[in-house]
Amino acid sequence: MKFVAYARELQGTGASRRLRVSGKVPGIVYGAGQPASIELDHNALFHALKKEAFHSSVLEMDLAGKSEKVVLRDVQMHAFKPLVLHVDFQRVDSTTRIHKKVPLHFVNEAESQAVKFDKCLITHVIASVEIECLAEKLPEFLTVDLGGLAKGQSLHIDDIKLDEGVKIITHGKKNPVVATVVPIVEEEIVVAAAPAPAKGKAAKGKK
Numbered sequence: 302m303k304f305v306a307y308a309r310e311l312q313g314t315g316a317s318r319r320l321r322v323s324g325k326v327p328g329i330v331y332g333a334g335q336p337a338s339i340e341l342d343h344n345a346l347f348h349a350l351k352k353e354a355f356h357s358s359v360l361e362m363d364l365a366g367k368s369e370k371v372v373l374r375d376v377q378m379h380a381f382k383p384l385v386l387h388v389d390f391q392r393v394d395s396t397t398r399i400h401k402k403v404p405l406h407f408v409n410e411a412e413s414q415a416v417k418f419d420k421c422l423i424t425h426v427i428a429s430v431e432i433e434c435l436a437e438k439l440p441e442f443l444t445v446d447l448g449g450l451a452k453g454q455s456l457h458i459d460d461i462k463l464d465e466g467v468k469i470i471t472h473g474k475k476n477p478v479v480a481t482v483v484p485i486v487e488e489e490i491v492v493a494a495a496p497a498p499a500k501g502k503a504a505k506g507k508k
Contacts, residue, residue: 302354303361304345306330309338321386328388330362330371333397339364339390346385350376357403358441359393372399372436393436400470403440404429405461407480409448415482419452422483430458434467447480455481 309320309327317327325340349355355373362371371390379386393399405428415421430443443461450456457476458469471477 302349302352302358303363304341304349305363306339306341308365309340312338317387321384326385326388328390330364330369330390330392333392333394337364341388343385346388347383350385353404354441357401357439359436359439360390362390370394370436372401372439395435395437397436398433399436399439400431400433401439402429402431404442405445405479406442407445407447409446413448414451415447415454419482420485421452422485423447423450423480424483425480426478430461431470431472432467433470438464438466440464440467445479450480450482452482452484455479 306328311319320327320340321343324343326343326346328339328341330337330339358372360371360373362369370393372393373388374391375387375389376385377387378384391399405425407423407425410416410423413423415423432440432443434440443463445456445461447456456479458471458479459476461469461479463469
């Protein structure tokens, strides 16, 4: 994915506030040289951030007519407004090793024995994982094939197929569960018995 950035000359809180008022977003690019202060068009960035690939791909940034490869590192959003306050990027090249969260795409769930024949549900325990790899090997997402699951089974991190040089970071957890088969529990409808009619009239209280 490509995007355009512009050199930002003025620094400080006041300058950043004026940028936001004018429809721009302040940002910074660091790594592989001196950090560079940048500004981006807010609307273009806001729509780009809605795309999954913008968060988990190597991006091509056009800055002052020069193309640089970067990855998105941090985004600061307004607490309740749809407003981007600041954005950070990291320069990368063919030798840069990075840690990055990437989403999981689940496939073949409906075709699995668990769903098709065992009439179970498959619960997605996690939606993304942190990986370590060279920047040029960064996958946009990892595919998780659920087609082999049956009743009583689970799929773990070690079951995910990875390209050479890509490693999933589990932070000390041994082979965490990614998805698990859950039987459908049919709810029992309990009909409450109607109260028996009272015999005679209720006793009147003493005057």
